[in-house]
Amino acid sequence: MAEAEKEKLTIVVFSGELDKALAAFIIATTGASMGMDVSMFFTFWGLNILKKNEGPAGGKGLMKKMLNWMNRGGTRRLKLTHFHMFGLGTAMMKKFMKENHVPSLDEFIKMAKDMGVKMIPCSTTCSVMGIGEGAFREEVGSLAGAAFFLNEARQSKVTLFI
Amino acid sequence: MAEAEKEKLTIVVFSGELDKALAAFIIATTGASMGMDVSMFFTFWGLNILKKNEGPAGGKGLMKKMLNWMNRGGTRRLKLTHFHMFGLGTAMMKKFMKENHVPSLDEFIKMAKDMGVKMIPCSTTCSVMGIGEGAFREEVGSLAGAAFFLNEARQSKVTLFI
Amino acid sequence: MAEAEKEKLTIVVFSGELDKALAAFIIATTGASMGMDVSMFFTFWGLNILKKNEGPAGGKGLMKKMLNWMNRGGTRRLKLTHFHMFGLGTAMMKKFMKENHVPSLDEFIKMAKDMGVKMIPCSTTCSVMGIGEGAFREEVGSLAGAAFFLNEARQSKVTLFI
Numbered sequence: 001m002a003e004a005e006k007e008k009l010t011i012v013v014f015s016g017e018l019d020k021a022l023a024a025f026i027i028a029t030t031g032a033s034m035g036m037d038v039s040m041f042f043t044f045w046g047l048n049i050l051k052k053n054e055g056p057a058g059g060k061g062l063m064k065k066m067l068n069w070m071n072r073g074g075t076r077r078l079k080l081t082h083f084h085m086f087g088l089g090t091a092m093m094k095k096f097m098k099e100n101h102v103p104s105l106d107e108f109i110k111m112a113k114d115m116g117v118k119m120i121p122c123s124t125t126c127s128v129m130g131i132g133e134g135a136f137r138e139e140v141g142s143l144a145g146a147a148f149f150l151n152e153a154r155q156s157k158v159t160l161f162i
Numbered sequence: 163m164a165e166a167e168k169e170k171l172t173i174v175v176f177s178g179e180l181d182k183a184l185a186a187f188i189i190a191t192t193g194a195s196m197g198m199d200v201s202m203f204f205t206f207w208g209l210n211i212l213k214k215n216e217g218p219a220g221g222k223g224l225m226k227k228m229l230n231w232m233n234r235g236g237t238r239r240l241k242l243t244h245f246h247m248f249g250l251g252t253a254m255m256k257k258f259m260k261e262n263h264v265p266s267l268d269e270f271i272k273m274a275k276d277m278g279v280k281m282i283p284c285s286t287t288c289s290v291m292g293i294g295e296g297a298f299r300e301e302v303g304s305l306a307g308a309a310f311f312l313n314e315a316r317q318s319k320v321t322l323f324i
Numbered sequence: 325m326a327e328a329e330k331e332k333l334t335i336v337v338f339s340g341e342l343d344k345a346l347a348a349f350i351i352a353t354t355g356a357s358m359g360m361d362v363s364m365f366f367t368f369w370g371l372n373i374l375k376k377n378e379g380p381a382g383g384k385g386l387m388k389k390m391l392n393w394m395n396r397g398g399t400r401r402l403k404l405t406h407f408h409m410f411g412l413g414t415a416m417m418k419k420f421m422k423e424n425h426v427p428s429l430d431e432f433i434k435m436a437k438d439m440g441v442k443m444i445p446c447s448t449t450c451s452v453m454g455i456g457e458g459a460f461r462e463e464v465g466s467l468a469g470a471a472f473f474l475n476e477a478r479q480s481k482v483t484l485f486i
Contacts, residue, residue: 007316012484014347016406019206022174026286030308036316045406048473063416073174082178082207083232093290100289124350127424129419130350146354154331154481155359157316160174160323161484169478181368185338186449192470198478244340244369245394256386256450262451319478322336322485 006037008156012149015162016045018078018090018105022097024107024162032115040112041149043122046107046162047129048073049105050121050136064130071129075105113139120144168199170318174311177324178207180240180252180267184259186324187254187270198319201276201313205284208324209291211267212283212298226292233291237267275301282306310316327342330361332480336473339486340369342402342414342429345420346484349432356439360481364436365473367446370486371453372397374445374460388454395453399429427486444468 009031013024013080024040031038042050052074059068083089099106112119121136123143133143153159171193175186186202193200204212213235221230245251259266265273274281283298285305295305315321333355337348348364355362366374375397383392407413421428427435436443445460447467457467477483 009312009316013349014344014486020176023174023205026308027312031312034309034312036312043347064420064486067407067413067416067420083229089229092229096226096290096292100286101284102290124426128420128426130322130420140409146350147358150351150358150360150482152331154333156482157484158312158318158321159484160321161486162176162323171474171478182338185336185367189474193474196375196471196474200473245391254391258388258391258452258454262448264448264452320474320480320483322483324338324485 008152009036009038009152010149010156010159011038011040012159012161013040013042013046013049014044016048016073016078017081018093019080019124021049021075021078021091021105022108022161024160025105025112027160028117029108029111029115031148031158032112032117038115038117039152040117040119041122042119043125045071047074047121047125047131049078049109050140051131052117052135052137053077056147058132058135060129060132061130068130068135075109078105109137109139120148122146122149170314171198171200171292172311172315172318172321173202174227174321174323175202175204175208175211176206178210178240179243180255182324183208183211183212183237183240183267184270186322187274188273189322190279191270191273191277193320194274194279198276200274200279201314202279202281203284203306204281205287207233209283209287209293211237211240211271212281212302212315213293214299215239218311220294220297221241221292222294223292230292230297237271240267266317271299284308284311332349333360333362334473334477334480334483335362335364336483336485337364337370337373338368339365340372340397340402341405343404344404344486345370345373345399345429346432348484349429351435351484353432353435353439353441353443355482356436356441358454362439362441363476364441364443365446365468365476366443367449369395371445371449371455373399373402373433374443374464375455376459376461377401382456382459383454384456385454392454392459395406399433402429433461433463444472445484446473
């Protein structure tokens with residue numbers, strides 16, 4: 001089937017919690033494995049999922065540096081929506097995932113990239129929060145705005161806001 | 163109208179708060195009353211909505227037993243997203259609903275079942291969290307995975323992630 | 325293009341946080357600028373976004389008066405999902421938006437109205453929470469229920485639950 005004929009799946013990832021990130025990537029990689037053309041748009045706290053685990057927190061100017069230090073991001077720093085319990089609940093969830101052979105979030109991001117899932121940071125939120133493109137891991141594509149998202153979404157069979 | 167021709171409505175219920183559960187069931191039962199074919203997929207904290215109010219919390223192994231005890235679930239234990247206030251706000255909301263002749267969540271679940279709404283727990287999250295099928299109330303259908311959800315969603319007129 | 329032929333975008337706004345409200349209005353106004361016919365349904369905490377900043381909090385009876393006083397709403401009282409920090413984080417976000425020439429939420433609501441975006445409060449939640457139509461700002465349209473929302477959604481190219 002030609003690329004142009006593939007059914008599209010578009011996901012806005014607004015939230016930056018580990019559980020919501022996992023839900024988004026489980027759906028995205030499942031869609032890709034079913035032959036769907038998948039785009040993920042990351043905005044607001046969702047951008048934290050795509051940030052590098054290493055390196056400086058980024059941000060220009062003192063206040064944005066502070067914001068990016070507090071709102072550091074990276075897959076290893078994400079918390080559960082509930083029962084984070086100073087890291088204990090989150091560590092437990094990761095352990096259960098491993099025991100059930102569910103990939104980690106890092107593995108999901110790599111799988112998604114390998115399967116052709118597009119991971120697109122929202123340009124407006126990046127500007128507002130002072131996040132440069134250098135803050136993101138290598139799997140991440142170019143920035144784009146809400147018009148690009150809506151253009152994908154209106155051609156999609158399924159659009160989700162997570 | 164034949165089953166195959168009915169318009170489909172698919173809802174992912176990720177959240178386990180009382181207000182989000184109510185929103186999901188109000189939309190689901192309204193869709194069913196309009197003649198739509200409605201499927202609800204429950205995942206992560208959303209699974210709590212479908213758990214029995216009585217009986218043991220479940221879970222195999224000490225850590226999963228602990229998790230399921232803390233994350234007990236059942237319609238009577240759900241909290242509001244805001245203003246739970248140690249149960250006072252949640253009780254007030256339930257009182258206001260009753261005064262306005264809005265069904266309770268338990269009544270909504272029974273209505274949904276009677277109207278043919280499918281309530282499907284996510285098999286992957288059930289494995290990870292150690293929740294057996296015996297944990298769920300009688301209205302609940304068989305477990306299914308993300309591929310089953312996406313297959314429903316891509317045939318749906320409306321898909322929501324709540 | 326005639327009104328009837330316009331592609332539709334429908335957004336349920338369930339959440340009442342500043343960041344989610346901004347995401348909803350960025351998408352809504354972008355859709356309108358692309359020639360889409362946009363409807364926003366506000367329910368539960370999302371109703372707070374549409375409340376007047378001035379005037380009495382509203383509600384009939386002592387308990388509903390209390391609820392509406394606590395759950396006051398209005399664009400100026402909304403908080404961020406994370407990093408509200410007693411108002412400091414929220415003020416910082418507003419400052420960064422201004423520096424990047426991103427409109428404020430008040431400006432977005434006015435823009436949306438001018439662009440023909442329909443802003444519809446959910447009648448059921450208004451009854452349950454004791455919110456009268458007088459509580460809402462002038463840009464807001466008439467109340468409607470879940471059936472009206474689903475009827476819009478099933479004709480829409482894109483439907484989001486925020």
